[in-house]
Amino acid sequence: MSEKYRTEASNGDGGAGISSVTGGLSVAVASPLNPDRDPAASNPEQLLALAWATCLNATARVFVDRERRSAVRVEVELHDAAEGPGYEFHVDAYLSVEGADNAETERVLAQAHARCPVSKLLKDAATVRVHVEEYAVS
Template identity: 45%
Template sequence: MINMTSIYKTTAINETTVPNQTRIEDGLALTMTPPLDQQEGSNPEQLLAMSWATCLNATSQALLKARKLEHNSRVRVEVDLHKEANGVGFYFSAYAYLAVEGFTLEESERLVRQAHERCPVSKLIHGNEHVDVFVESY
């Protein structure tokens, strides 16, 4: 077994006794609704997109700072919900787009590949055929 020393832990809870709510133990609570529902609230697709965008951009910035470079960057993440081909069940596709101010697309491509290898959220979803990273102009 691999020794995994945790440096941070959080626990999210969703239970049927509190409809449409997911909460962090002793913290944040969000109203959760299905993505196709017209009710007000957040959905898993939005939270996944926000988590990955935040993590990938922070990782990109850490890589830039390690090289003593200061450039603004932006990560845009698109998460789509798809119905399985057999009509039973669903799956996500997720695509991240990195833009770095003052970088060529080739420079941004190298950075996003390195960030994707190091970002904890990327590591969690990496290898899925419906996940990829791209670059775009800032």
């Protein structure tokens, strides 16, 4: 396998400070559990939702006619871990395709979920699910 792209991100402050992509984006981060957090700062939950929504929809576009649109929304919840200390993410992705019935949307979702790199990372997690929903203009 040949490398197609590489990036690197770093964080030296934990849940309060800055996370940065080498040579690019810097994002203020704050724990969603901190009552004094900066409301403009992001957090891992939001960044995971953005990454998967972007990747899954970009991949779905490969399987959808160019005349139609698709949309993905991702919900990420932080829960106490079911086993052991700490927390865990519960993640749900919802795909919709303009003008498609549930069967066609399910087909697109299955194809996109099998091909999307973020989906491949998440697919075996017990707290990750994918769904179809009716397309709505936003």
